[in-house]
Amino acid sequence: MSLQDFKVLTFDVVGTLIDFEGGMLAYLRSAVPDTRVSDDEFLAAYRSARADGNAGWYPDDLERCWHVIAPKLGLPDTDALAQGLRDSVAQWPAFPDSVEALKRLHKRFKLVTMTNAQHWALAHFDKTLGSPFDMLLSCDDALCEKPDARYFAYARGRFEGAWGYKQADNLHVAQSQYHDIGISKELGIATCWIERRHAQKGSGGTIESKRTEPDYHFRTLAELADAVDAGR
DSSP: OOGGGOOEEEEOOBTTTBOHHHHHHHHHHHHSTTOOOOHHHHHHHHHHHHTSSOOOSBTTHHHHHHHHHHHHHTOOOOHHHHHHHHHGGGGOOBOTTHHHHHHHHHTTSEEEEOOSBOHHHHHHHHHHTTSOOSBOOOHHHHTSOTTOHHHHHHHHHHHHHHHOOOGGGEEEEESOIIIIIHHHHHTTOEEEEEOTTTTSSSOTTSOOOOOOOOSEEESSHHHHHHHHHTTO
């Protein structure tokens, strides 16, 4: 099936379009400038906190994460710093290729977010990305988080109701093997893995999981847009 045959692209946002790792690390360096905690140490501690079974809605949960991370890494453990991490979401950057690639993809497809972020955060991300989406879906809408299969069923119902597109018309585009790629393949949804950490070791701030082979695999969103334009 050619990429051009799809009608609607659903997107993970945090980690696929928005550089949450870079955003959190920028906050760390600004808030605690004298820390000797390395990038990898902070991201590993964050990943562990998000997977510890006590996670709440994201990114409000970043406040709790700071209080878990700080004692482990010798960082100041204050409510102000914890809230600052949560509030830093508004400044998290897009990946360098995201805005232009989304503009190109929007010429051919309906674009829909499927983010585990709450709607208040999605509003910031949408603005950062140039507001290219035809439909904004958040965990507040689905009342669950990926990899819960109910989120995918909810999204399908929304875009089918809006435009009449079926599951076969949908390509799900994401970075996280844990939250997106594995469950998408299990559900029979065509998947496109954007391997943002292709040049880095480990999974960074993303929860680790076994690797599932996607239907399409690119290192950047720009590569996906190039493939679409080339008729692949």
